[in-house]
Amino acid sequence: MGxxxxxxxxxxxxxxxxxxxxxxxxxxxxKELLDMYAPDGIRPLKPAERERHPRLVGCINxxxxxxxxxxxxxTRLPDLASSYxxxxxxxxxxxxxxxxxxxxxxxxxxxxxxxLPLAEVVEVVRRLAG
Amino acid sequence: MSAxxxxxxxxxxxxxxxxxxxxDLSLRGLSVLLLEKGDWGAGTSGASTWMIHGGPRYLEFxxxxxxLSCEDAGHIVTIARHMVYRVAFIIPILPHDKNNIERMETxxxxxxxxxxxxxxxxxxxxxxxxxxxxxxxxxxxxxxxVTLEEWGVDxxxxxxxNVEDAVANGARALNHTKVIxxxxxxxKVIGVRYRGPDGATSEARAKVVVNxxxxxxxxxxxxxxxxxxxxxxxxxxxxxxxxxxxFGLSAETVDGRDVxxxxxGGFTLLGTTDDDFYGDLDSVDVLEDEVEYLLQxxxxxxxxxxxxxxxxxxxxxRPTLFKWRRYEDELSRxxxxxxxxxxxxxxxxxxxxxxxxxxxxxxxxxxxxVCRKLGHQAPCTTASxxxxxxxxxxxxxxxxxxxxxISALAAIKLQSRxxxxxxxxxxxxxxxxxxxxxxxxxxxxxxxxxxxxxVRSLADAFRRVxxxxxxxxxxACVIRGAEIIGRELDxxxxxxxxxxxxxxxxxxxxxxxxxxxxGWAQEELAQGAFRGLR
Numbered sequence: 001m002g003x004x005x006x007x008x009x010x011x012x013x014x015x016x017x018x019x020x021x022x023x024x025x026x027x028x029x030x031k032e033l034l035d036m037y038a039p040d041g042i043r044p045l046k047p048a049e050r051e052r053h054p055r056l057v058g059c060i061n062x063x064x065x066x067x068x069x070x071x072x073x074x075t076r077l078p079d080l081a082s083s084y085x086x087x088x089x090x091x092x093x094x095x096x097x098x099x100x101x102x103x104x105x106x107x108x109x110x111x112x113x114x115x116l117p118l119a120e121v122v123e124v125v126r127r128l129a130g
Numbered sequence: 131m132s133a134x135x136x137x138x139x140x141x142x143x144x145x146x147x148x149x150x151x152x153x154d155l156s157l158r159g160l161s162v163l164l165l166e167k168g169d170w171g172a173g174t175s176g177a178s179t180w181m182i183h184g185g186p187r188y189l190e191f192x193x194x195x196x197x198l199s200c201e202d203a204g205h206i207v208t209i210a211r212h213m214v215y216r217v218a219f220i221i222p223i224l225p226h227d228k229n230n231i232e233r234m235e236t237x238x239x240x241x242x243x244x245x246x247x248x249x250x251x252x253x254x255x256x257x258x259x260x261x262x263x264x265x266x267x268x269x270x271x272x273x274x275x276v277t278l279e280e281w282g283v284d285x286x287x288x289x290x291x292n293v294e295d296a297v298a299n300g301a302r303a304l305n306h307t308k309v310i311x312x313x314x315x316x317x318k319v320i321g322v323r324y325r326g327p328d329g330a331t332s333e334a335r336a337k338v339v340v341n342x343x344x345x346x347x348x349x350x351x352x353x354x355x356x357x358x359x360x361x362x363x364x365x366x367x368x369x370x371x372x373x374x375x376x377f378g379l380s381a382e383t384v385d386g387r388d389v390x391x392x393x394x395g396g397f398t399l400l401g402t403t404d405d406d407f408y409g410d411l412d413s414v415d416v417l418e419d420e421v422e423y424l425l426q427x428x429x430x431x432x433x434x435x436x437x438x439x440x441x442x443x444x445x446x447x448r449p450t451l452f453k454w455r456r457y458e459d460e461l462s463r464x465x466x467x468x469x470x471x472x473x474x475x476x477x478x479x480x481x482x483x484x485x486x487x488x489x490x491x492x493x494x495x496x497x498x499x500v501c502r503k504l505g506h507q508a509p510c511t512t513a514s515x516x517x518x519x520x521x522x523x524x525x526x527x528x529x530x531x532x533x534x535x536i537s538a539l540a541a542i543k544l545q546s547r548x549x550x551x552x553x554x555x556x557x558x559x560x561x562x563x564x565x566x567x568x569x570x571x572x573x574x575x576x577x578x579x580x581x582x583x584x585v586r587s588l589a590d591a592f593r594r595v596x597x598x599x600x601x602x603x604x605x606a607c608v609i610r611g612a613e614i615i616g617r618e619l620d621x622x623x624x625x626x627x628x629x630x631x632x633x634x635x636x637x638x639x640x641x642x643x644x645x646x647x648x649g650w651a652q653e654e655l656a657q658g659a660f661r662g663l664r
Contacts, residue, residue: 002192010189010240017236030260033277036251040216042376042393050266054437057372060655061568061602074537082568082601084539086372086396089215093527094538 041089069108073100140336148342149292150493156299158508167308171289177446183280203248212549219378319478367401440644519549536562566607568600580618588633
């Protein structure tokens with residue numbers, strides 16, 4: 001009985017939906033969507049970031065990059081790659097951790113056993129924390 | 131065996147329902163004993179999708195479940211504000227999907243009527259181009275998308291917050307304590323016999339015994355001379371140690387089920403499966419076929435999914451109510467409060483079925499039944515009384531970080547677990563030295579968990595404060611973690627070593643089904659770090 005009742009109500013809602021779609025003009029909702037979720041830290045990756053993303057999250061936290069190049073601002077490079085790159089929703093509140101001069105990221109990447117492009121990692125984290 | 135302790139109520143099962151019942155009853159002024167054979171939330175609650183959701187898919191079967199679920203989700207969002215966060219899903223529609231975009235949007239329009247109950251935003255509809263701007267990794271084949279909003283929560287912290295509040299109101303709560311039998315007097319259930327973590331057996335007398343053991347409900351029922359039949363269903367998840375997308379995604383499996391990729395704090399859960407389970411509830415393995423089933427579903431909408439490295443898996447069993455001749459996915463998520471007096475087992479009550487999103491309501495109705503039996507009149511207050519950590523506004527992150535000498539990110543994580551009590555946690559053990567860098571988790575918080583949050587093993591610390599939960603799966607922190615916990619609990623050197631070894635061995639069981647590519651690089655490092663522990 002419960003299922004029959006549920007399906008009948010859904011069928012009625014479907015009819016109403018189709019009628020409304022025919023009679024009203026739809027406006028784009030993308031901007032509204034992004035504005036709605038920006039305060040919650042839910043912001044999309046850019047297409048180029050998306051393409052490179054699997055490479056950017058490959059850190060295995062071995063610590064070798066810290067030996068090669070040290071810190072970004074107050075943050076050790078392995079922490080940047082293994083922790084900040086997890087892209088926490090509240091990353092924006094942690095932007096002070098990664099403010100400051102960049103170390104020699106090329107040297108750090110050269111030391112990385114899984115070939116993490118640390119300059120790109122810094123770029124993505126800073127954009128999303130900004 | 132020492133003399134039995136005496137309580138009004140004994141609750142068996144320290145998942146979210148049992149913990150919720152213990153909190154509810156203790157707030158009503160009853161003396162409560164809560165027993166959990168493993169750790170708080172280590173069973174079905176911890177293996178869930180970590181969501182407080184209304185369940186739009188139940189609209190096809192039972193609108194009342196959706197309404198009740200959304201109503202209770204609204205209460206949970208209010209009382210656990212510091213623990214919950216929005217999860218925005220994109221539901222991409224492909225040609226030949228089970229539901230075309232008009233049918234899917236209809237479902238979301240109906241669901242929008244319930245969304246205000248849980249303080250969520252209504253759905254939106256996106257063109258294929260718009261959907262790919264929101265998530266560029268979506269397949270170009272899509273014909274459109276709709277959005278859906280739910281709430282995420284760490285179930286381990288949610289369970290423990292309920293335990294903590296129950297204890298603050300006079301309850302006694304024991305984890306790693308297994309009920310071995312129920313004490314009966316001419317059929318009436320009058321107490322429990324249990325074995326503690328030290329192996330000692332004890333007895334407790336209670337006017338009412340509540341069976342809230344989740345999938346173990348039938349086993350406990352039999353101890354009380356009653357019969358409760360469930361249809362247990364296994365569900366697994368893949369865990370990625372980072373957000374794959376800032377948005378959640380929904381995909382259709384080869385057999386037409388809906389599965390989710392959920393963006394939580396700093397990680398992603400991908401699941402779940404739903405299969406009848408007949409095996410050992412204490413040893414639920416993940417099969418490579420199940421992993422493949424999930425990846426196949428997501429590869430269709432998000433082709434790059436196989437380029438990402440899962441770090442582990444979770445497996446749990448849902449305590450679904452029994453129903454013959456239904457596919458697993460069609461089974462109701464309703465619950466049932468059963469008074470076994472009619473079967474001759476006076477003083478024995480079972481709560482069966484249900485889901486995380488309705489735990490508070492399930493606890494309220496079970497507590498009502500218990501109070502009726504005891505003739506105790508006191509109203510339920512759990513819908514509005516804040517859980518520990520949600521009593522006041524959160525301190526600004528930068529101030530908390532400065533006063534505790536930790537990074538802003540560590541302060542954010544600290545707040546997500548302890549809310550407005552974050553400063554107090556750090557006060558007890560000054561110093562912001564980090565124990566687990568991936569999380570990031572401070573040594574002070576880990577010591578606090580061992581001292582005040584009933585952490586008795588590294589796995590408990592993983593659940594309570596996220597130790598070893600990040601990309602390196604503990605390679606950098608397990609041994610240090612054992613040292614810190616061992617110092618608090620007076621472990622000898624060999625006990626610390628054994629604790630680390632036990633954690634590494636158990637973690638391997640969850641990691642083995644998903645190793646591949648970078649996973650092996652990680653494993654190589656872990657092997658080096660753990661040399662001697664295996």
